[in-house]
Amino acid sequence: MASAVAGILGDMLDTAARLLRLLSLLQAHQQWSGAALAERLEVSTRTVRADVERLRTLGYDIDATSGAGGGYRLRAGATVPPLLLHDSEAIAVAIALRTAATSGVAGIGDDALRAAAKLEQLLPARLRHRLSTLTAVAETVPNQRDPVPPETLVAVAAACRHTDQLRFDYEDRHRGTSSRRVEPHRLVHVSGRWYLVAYDLDRDEWRSFRVDRLNPRIPAGPRFTPREPPGPNLHAFVTQGRMIALWNYRARVVIDAPADIVTARIPTGAWVVEPVDDHTSLLDAGAHSAELLAVYLGALGLDFHIDPDQAPELSAAATALAARYTTAQATPTDPPDPNPPGN
Numbered sequence: 001m002a003s004a005v006a007g008i009l010g011d012m013l014d015t016a017a018r019l020l021r022l023l024s025l026l027q028a029h030q031q032w033s034g035a036a037l038a039e040r041l042e043v044s045t046r047t048v049r050a051d052v053e054r055l056r057t058l059g060y061d062i063d064a065t066s067g068a069g070g071g072y073r074l075r076a077g078a079t080v081p082p083l084l085l086h087d088s089e090a091i092a093v094a095i096a097l098r099t100a101a102t103s104g105v106a107g108i109g110d111d112a113l114r115a116a117a118k119l120e121q122l123l124p125a126r127l128r129h130r131l132s133t134l135t136a137v138a139e140t141v142p143n144q145r146d147p148v149p150p151e152t153l154v155a156v157a158a159a160c161r162h163t164d165q166l167r168f169d170y171e172d173r174h175r176g177t178s179s180r181r182v183e184p185h186r187l188v189h190v191s192g193r194w195y196l197v198a199y200d201l202d203r204d205e206w207r208s209f210r211v212d213r214l215n216p217r218i219p220a221g222p223r224f225t226p227r228e229p230p231g232p233n234l235h236a237f238v239t240q241g242r243m244i245a246l247w248n249y250r251a252r253v254v255i256d257a258p259a260d261i262v263t264a265r266i267p268t269g270a271w272v273v274e275p276v277d278d279h280t281s282l283l284d285a286g287a288h289s290a291e292l293l294a295v296y297l298g299a300l301g302l303d304f305h306i307d308p309d310q311a312p313e314l315s316a317a318a319t320a321l322a323a324r325y326t327t328a329q330a331t332p333t334d335p336p337d338p339n340p341p342g343n
Helices: 002-028 034-041 045-057 087-098 109-122 125-137 150-161 234-246 259-264 290-299 312-329
Strands: 062-065 071-074 166-171 177-190 193-200 205-210 214-217 249-255 272-275 281-287
Touching (some): 034 045, 087 109, 150 193, 193 234, 249 312, 259 272, 259 281
Antiparallel strands (some): 166 177
8 A cells, every 4th residue: 555655656746847847848948849848858749738738727828739830838928937947047047136237227236136135045955055155255346337227228129129210319428419310230238338239320331339328219210121230240340349439540451460360369359350362461450549559569479561651650650669679679878887986
C-alpha cells in the first residue's frame, strides 16, 4: 500500500513539474507547435494536449490553432499568471533592476529599487546569497546627467514603432533651438544617454538626436515607408555622430596599412576607414584641433601621409610636432654651475 501511494505521489510531482516547465516555455515564446513542446518536455503530443487542458482549468488562457502554422500560445489577459524564471533569469532581472538608475530615464530609480527588493524577497536562499555576494562589492553609479522624461521616451518610441513622422523642437549643444521633421527609426542608449536615430527630412540625411534635448509635438505626423538604415551598427553611427559634433578640425589622410589593421587601432565608430588597395587606406579623422589630430595620428604606430594642399593646418601641426620630438631627443646643455670653484 505504501509503495502504491508513493508511486501516485511521484506521478503527481512529475506532472506538476512538467506543468511548470510547460508554462515556462509558453511564457518564453509567443507560439509553440505541439511537436516542439513534446520534444522539449520529452512526452507525447497527446500528453501536451492534456497538460494544456490542465493549465486552462487553473485559469491560464491558452490559444490552440491547428494546421501547418498552428500551435499553442499563452494569451495576454487581465489576470497575470505567476512569472516563472530560471535561476540565471532571476539573477539577471534582479541585477537589471538595481542598475536601472543608470538608464537615463527620469524618475524610475526608486521604482526599480523597490521592485528589486520585492523580487529578492521571493528568491530562494541559494539565489539570495549569490545576489547579495554581488551587491555587497558592487557600486551602482546613478546617471545624474540629462535624464529623459518617461513620457518623451514613450512618445518617441511609439513614433518609431508605428512609422509615424515625428516633429519636435530641438536644442543643440550651443543652446540654439530649431524645429525638426524626421522619420524616426530607432532609440539607441550610448554612454548613459538616449539617442534617436532618424532621417531628417529637411536636411535630407540620417542624423542622431539626443532625446533629452527634444520636445516632441503630439500628435505625430503621417505614416511613412521605412528607409534602409544608415548602417548595420547603430551604436557606431551614434558614437561617430557624437564625436563629429565635438570636432573643430577634420582631415583625410592616407595610411600605409590595410583597412582592417587601421580599424583595429582607432576608437569604434569614431573615424571612418576606406580601403584603397590591399596595402593602403584612406582615413577620415577629426579632433578638437589640428595639433591634437597630429598627436592621435602619430599614436597609431602606422606610417601616414598628409596632403599639405588639402590639410595645411594638419601638415603644419605635424611638422611642428616632429621638430618638438626631435628636440626632445637631443642632449640638453648643462646649465651653468651657480657656485664655480674658487669662489
